[in-house]
Amino acid sequence: MSSSGAPIGPSLPPGEFIDLPGRGQALVRRAEGPPDSPTVMLLHGWTVTADLNWYPAFQPISQRATVVAFDHRGHGDGIPTRRFKFSDCASDVLAVADALGIDRFVCVGYSMGGAIAQLAARQAPERIAGLVLGATSTSFRGRGLRAIRFSLLPVVAAAARLAPMKLRYWGWEQTVFNVIGTNIGRWAQTEVLKGDPQAMLDAGTELFNFDSSDWIAELPMPVAQIRTLGDNVVPDYLQQQLADAVADISVYSYRGGHASVVTDFDSFWDCLSKALDSVGVPATSESGSAIASDPSSSESSR
Numbered sequence: 001m002s003s004s005g006a007p008i009g010p011s012l013p014p015g016e017f018i019d020l021p022g023r024g025q026a027l028v029r030r031a032e033g034p035p036d037s038p039t040v041m042l043l044h045g046w047t048v049t050a051d052l053n054w055y056p057a058f059q060p061i062s063q064r065a066t067v068v069a070f071d072h073r074g075h076g077d078g079i080p081t082r083r084f085k086f087s088d089c090a091s092d093v094l095a096v097a098d099a100l101g102i103d104r105f106v107c108v109g110y111s112m113g114g115a116i117a118q119l120a121a122r123q124a125p126e127r128i129a130g131l132v133l134g135a136t137s138t139s140f141r142g143r144g145l146r147a148i149r150f151s152l153l154p155v156v157a158a159a160a161r162l163a164p165m166k167l168r169y170w171g172w173e174q175t176v177f178n179v180i181g182t183n184i185g186r187w188a189q190t191e192v193l194k195g196d197p198q199a200m201l202d203a204g205t206e207l208f209n210f211d212s213s214d215w216i217a218e219l220p221m222p223v224a225q226i227r228t229l230g231d232n233v234v235p236d237y238l239q240q241q242l243a244d245a246v247a248d249i250s251v252y253s254y255r256g257g258h259a260s261v262v263t264d265f266d267s268f269w270d271c272l273s274k275a276l277d278s279v280g281v282p283a284t285s286e287s288g289s290a291i292a293s294d295p296s297s298s299e300s301s302r
Contacts, residue, residue, distance in 0.1 A: 043113030074199020130279025
């Protein structure tokens, strides 16, 4: 803990709030890579932040590319939004690139970020040089009980709009502390609690409605997939749908849960390094696989 009582997180690249004309401000982190290296844009998953999703990845990726990451709308320090939509998030990706003077870049999307990366590539295929899609799919509804539960999200999201704002935030706190909080540390809890509860529900509705199966094969850039085998959040059969949808996709797999992007970063990085190679972001020097220290290891969860 800091002297002010705030949880201490991991070391992160410098960040600054940048203006996105007609959209608002977003906190963007940037780690410079080797001279003349490509740019990699990191897109985070549902309910978390770019810092929480990607903190172990900044340093190793920056050995071969410039790394850019920011929070999606309604998440962390992202643009405030009244109605969260994937299409707006995809446009934000391109707006951030414009603001930073980046013409072409590679998108690395994890979970929900994978859906947003696909949409950004569809919006501007000439701007996206390659896609790396981790623990994600062409759709998220699934089947059986999962599909039934997902079908309730639009109803819950609509009902939540009628509830007082204080009640929504109270409910979100209880969810984080009682459900998520048992598995993450104090800094991570703080990151998740930055999110707008209504945006979280709206994002769930967007996940329910998302389906790229009819058009992802038409994307012209190279696509690589990182499969987290045994993932209970995006199950194997959904990740297989993505592998089946793109004929020449490069697939790299390891056994790990949905949080293994952080909790087993060495395994994730082994796949991500190969995936980056396959989409045109080769290593320029020996890239270490050491994970940044886990900020939750010395902090007990509530």
